[in-house]
Amino acid sequence: MKNPFATDKIKDSSMAFKSGAERLSVAFPELHWELKRAGFDMDAIQYIAVTLLVTFSTSIFILGFVLALIFVFKVPLDPYIGAGMVVMVTVFSFFYVLLLPKLEVKRREKRIDGDLDYMLKDMEIQLTAGLPLFNSIESIAEGNYGACSEICGDIVRDVESGNSIKNVLNDYGITSASAYLRRTLWQISNAIQTGSNIKTALEAITVELQREKEDKIESYGKELSLWGLIYMLIVIVAPSMGITLLLIMSSFLGGSYITDTTFWLILAMLVVGQIFFLYLIRSKRPNI
Numbered sequence: 001m002k003n004p005f006a007t008d009k010i011k012d013s014s015m016a017f018k019s020g021a022e023r024l025s026v027a028f029p030e031l032h033w034e035l036k037r038a039g040f041d042m043d044a045i046q047y048i049a050v051t052l053l054v055t056f057s058t059s060i061f062i063l064g065f066v067l068a069l070i071f072v073f074k075v076p077l078d079p080y081i082g083a084g085m086v087v088m089v090t091v092f093s094f095f096y097v098l099l100l101p102k103l104e105v106k107r108r109e110k111r112i113d114g115d116l117d118y119m120l121k122d123m124e125i126q127l128t129a130g131l132p133l134f135n136s137i138e139s140i141a142e143g144n145y146g147a148c149s150e151i152c153g154d155i156v157r158d159v160e161s162g163n164s165i166k167n168v169l170n171d172y173g174i175t176s177a178s179a180y181l182r183r184t185l186w187q188i189s190n191a192i193q194t195g196s197n198i199k200t201a202l203e204a205i206t207v208e209l210q211r212e213k214e215d216k217i218e219s220y221g222k223e224l225s226l227w228g229l230i231y232m233l234i235v236i237v238a239p240s241m242g243i244t245l246l247l248i249m250s251s252f253l254g255g256s257y258i259t260d261t262t263f264w265l266i267l268a269m270l271v272v273g274q275i276f277f278l279y280l281i282r283s284k285r286p287n288i
Helices: 010-026 033-039 044-072 078-126 133-142 147-160 165-175 177-194 200-251 258-283
Strands: none
Touching: 010 044, 010 200, 033 044, 033 078, 033 165, 078 133, 078 147, 078 177, 133 147, 147 165, 147 200, 165 177, 177 200, 200 258
16 A cells, blocks of 8 residues: 555645654654555654644544534534544544554565465575576566565665665565565575575575464464354353343333343344454454
8 A cells, every 4th residue: 555645735734743743753663664664655753744634634624524513503412422523533533544554564464474485485496496596586576476576576676776685685674564574584684694505594484484373373273262252152142141131120120121222232232243253353363
């Protein structure tokens, strides 16, 4: 995803918030690297200034919307609820824009890790066949390895422009969204610097990555068992026992406190609970 705030107009407008952004930047020390790894061509202070601009614009818009509801459309909206809406939307917009680089890093990391194993095996085969490292990277760039091929293509272009392959690998390792690819590039760079066998380093990296992924799968399986038990208790056992308890209570209270709305509310909560657990399980699944 390209930086949605990279236009000159937004950058110029955000300069009014630069002083506040400089003070806030201390609270977000990792933002600089997150922007680099997300591919956002913007420094941390400038991005925080843009975040403040978007937050301010959003707060003005939602404030105008609430005031229009109250005074123009005569909606009987409680002032405290209106103020709460403005505060909630403002806070949400601030943290959403601020977290966009981290979300993009996660998306890139998933794309890279999905093809990294296949890329490393291909590179091993080519090095075993006697192909030089640069030609191997060039071949990967022309291959069908998704984000890994894109990164290798950028490495090839930088090396062809006259930069040292060792320095280029170090630089791309620093800005890589994937921790696995970062370690891979750094170990290859170290192998070049020390004069050791690159094929041996790649084999060690592949074994290490495979072991770590197996550990992640095992940990995910154990965690999944726990979440499965919680799912059964909250979504299956609790509603059935809760409805039974409600029916018993309604017989003592004359049924006045138990209405159709109560059961519709329970159904809505069950649907939300199902969606929440599906999202939770999906988010905890390891990227392998």
